[in-house]
Amino acid sequence: MGKEPEDTIASRISRVLADRIVRGELAPGARLRQDHIAEEFETSHVPVREAFRRLEAQGLAISEPRRGVRVASFDLAEVREVAEMRAVLEVLALRHAARHLTPAILDAAEDAAREGDAAADVHAWEAANRRFHRLILAPCGMKRLLASIDDLHAASARFLFSAWQSGWEKRTDHDHRAILSALRQGKSDEAAAILQKHVQWIGRGPQPAKTGAARETFAIVG
Amino acid sequence: MGKEPEDTIASRISRVLADRIVRGELAPGARLRQDHIAEEFETSHVPVREAFRRLEAQGLAISEPRRGVRVASFDLAEVREVAEMRAVLEVLALRHAARHLTPAILDAAEDAAREGDAAADVHAWEAANRRFHRLILAPCGMKRLLASIDDLHAASARFLFSAWQSGWEKRTDHDHRAILSALRQGKSDEAAAILQKHVQWIGRGPQPAKTGAARETFAIVG
DNA sequence: GGAATAAAAATTATCTATAATTTGAGAAGG
DNA sequence: CCTTCTCAAATTATAGATAATTTTTATTCC
Missing domain, CATH: 1.20.120.530 (GntR ligand-binding domain-like)
Structure with a gap:
């Protein structure tokens, strides 16, 4: 019955974050700190990092190596x-x-x-x-x-x-x-x-x- | 001198794999096993998984939750x-x-x-x-x-x-x-x-x- | 008081370890 | 002979731990 595909944690995180970015709850330029997000979703930061890669590909976030990920700004x-x-x-x-x-x-x-x-x-x-x-x-x-x-x-x-x-x-x-x-x-x-x-x-x-x-x-x- | 930006390991892996897929060295449908790739690049599988997300977004690989990643096929x-x-x-x-x-x-x-x-x-x-x-x-x-x-x-x-x-x-x-x-x-x-x-x-x-x-x-x- | 600098805290990137799931080989039954 | 089942090996996904880098704070010197 109730098929629960409930795919990977990373994809769930990326969906939620994408939604927040699109809605403006996360402002352009805001830092996305992996540990904080991991804590919020009650996981480790590994899936969070995978979600970041997805957001990056969608153009919703920008990652600078070693300096973290921020919400992409747009003009x-x-x-x-x-x-x-x-x-x-x-x-x-x-x-x-x-x-x-x-x-x-x-x-x-x-x-x-x-x-x-x-x-x-x-x-x-x-x-x-x-x-x-x-x-x-x-x-x-x-x-x-x-x-x-x-x-x-x-x-x-x-x-x-x-x-x-x-x-x-x-x-x-x-x-x-x-x-x-x-x-x-x-x-x-x-x-x-x-x-x-x-x-x-x-x-x-x-x-x-x-x-x-x-x-x-x-x-x-x- | 030789500035070595040498960004993250994940991005390097994704570039190399993308190249292999494009050149056909990795055939459509071939499985990409994270541990094997990690071993080849002498890293753990964590950066490998991040590289997978990138390839997925580029349409070069397809990931099925819990079942692994394979080279995307094309007709x-x-x-x-x-x-x-x-x-x-x-x-x-x-x-x-x-x-x-x-x-x-x-x-x-x-x-x-x-x-x-x-x-x-x-x-x-x-x-x-x-x-x-x-x-x-x-x-x-x-x-x-x-x-x-x-x-x-x-x-x-x-x-x-x-x-x-x-x-x-x-x-x-x-x-x-x-x-x-x-x-x-x-x-x-x-x-x-x-x-x-x-x-x-x-x-x-x-x-x-x-x-x-x-x-x-x-x-x-x- | 403000720039320069050094130590501390926070954060990223990666590795090692563990749990959970899938694949595959072989055995039992039709 | 082919299907179906069971169990072991392989593999994925996530957690927890560590090293390295960046950011922040505190402090010194001009």
Whole structure:
């Protein structure tokens, strides 16, 4: 019954730490001390070090030999870099996924879009948004590509969360609807074009400065 | 004098193992036993395990909890996946690098192209080819993008080496020349278009079956 | 008072040891 | 002869211990 895959301790630690970094609970530049983390997870530091290697590969942490590991910092340039990578990779994935999209999948994506519009806070919105993208891209069946996109989503989400500590506001995402509409009509090129612009906007437009400007930036985070 | 950064043991092990996997010295599916590797490198298995995590993230090895790590296998579908990812990411990089390309860089790339044409074996060719691509892409200054491309190059090289165990033959790579020519004339869109096709061809065309067909496939591996 | 320096504390990287799981060889049964 | 079981050997995963390096704190000298 209750199959408990409960994989290695290292992977659990890396998941938890990745989540904290993405959510901003661990600030950029913060030191990750292996003994402290080991103590928190009630293990030795060996699995912790393995988790660090994973975070490093994901671009969420930076390790300097003998000097420890810290949370990776990121600037606007990197946010744009990630956005552009996502744009080309998601378009590639969508092109391959298109032929495998069923009405059922598109309905599920529609649900995710609705859920995003109704989200009460930025975390709920991000989860729904991620689900939307994953649903329409996963049918491409390209594991490596999907894994890369997941990592880039995490990086995007970091930026998103850092900009909206507070002040969320419901709103309809027209891009998501337009993508679905195009896909339902079999116009996959059009869907890909919208997706590309949709994603590429991240990090452009008004700087996420004071809370006042926050609302404007919303539209450009997908 | 001889500054010896000689970073952590784990990173050295991961570099060596990655090289062996790419060159095909370690066959797909082969088990990587931590104690044996530790013994070979005269260390304990702890750094070895850290190296494994790195290889896993690069897609060169696959780890199953409690069952060990094996060299990742790859099929034609994955080769194409990697080729398509490279195509879109390298084009993205080139678009950003274009404005920063100097005549000196293009000359160095020309050298690399010549070196590739004169290569006596497949390893020499691959090294020159990689150098060519890196030279024209690095000026984009996007670290994450370049790191992803490097990983994809490793995956491509694996395929290349598996196809050409022997039977190398000198030959001029016209695509490389055409890309440089376009770049020298400031036609970066044209250069990007050629690059895209150049890379995308990998894994297409005649199957790398018997040694006889090998020659044909050459033209389409870049 | 502040830079320079030396001793102490904390932290990383690695090694050795132990527990737990898997693989594989051989024996028993159909 | 092939399957299934049992037990030993090999292997993985984690813990605990040690050496080496970095960071911090305290102290001296100008």
